[in-house]
Amino acid sequence: MESMGKYDEAQKAFQKALQLSPGNEEVMDKLHTINTKVRERNEKTKSQHCKTPEEAKQLGNSFFKDGKYDQAAEFYTRAIELQAGPIKEKAVYYTNRAACHQQTHMYSLMVDDCNAAIKIDPANVKAYLRRGIAYEGMERWKLALEDYTKAQSNSPGVAGASQGILRCQRVLRN
Incomplete structure (x- = not known):
């Protein structure tokens, strides 16, 4: 999803994964990356x-x-x-x-x-x-x-x- 630019869907998926596996470093890193990309995308679309x-x-x-x-x-x-x-x-x-x-x-x-x-x-x-x-x-x-x-x-x-x-x-x- 991330590679296809579907950041909102990827963000939700990683949030759900983090709920299922709290403290998972890999998931937290990926979620942080996605959150940054979503923020950047939203800034560009102002x-x-x-x-x-x-x-x-x-x-x-x-x-x-x-x-x-x-x-x-x-x-x-x-x-x-x-x-x-x-x-x-x-x-x-x-x-x-x-x-x-x-x-x-x-x-x-x-x-x-x-x-x-x-x-x-x-x-x-x-x-x-x-x-x-x-x-x-x-x-x-x-x-x-x-x-x-x-x-x-x-x-x-x-x-x-x-x-x-x-x-x-x-x-x-x-």
Whole structure:
């Protein structure tokens, strides 16, 4: 496990081995080595250590894929901080962070991030879709419908827009 970079699993295994064989010098040495490697790895994966927005984005993507949405949002925030000027790539970082907020049901933060992305890139379909999702979560159906419709008009056939439109229309009719 250690050689494959699975330090967390190795750490747990050595901790269990130490419980079964307290005072085992070899196990204690290995556990100390693993603890050092885990600490070093964790230090390297702090957002402040990222030097470029792309590096921060990649680490954010990795955390997002692992379901660690708060950590992912932290790295997307770092990418936003590092990216100079309002360019389209910065809008991507905002929509990525909005996706993290979606997973944690923080809809008002989603709206803020999508607004920032749309300000930079008014044609950003993901920003309209995600803001529509946020408005749906906040039960602001008319605003959600507007965003889904805007996403659909910017990119006909985009996944999620037509279903969102139908859901909002159904609620607004009742």
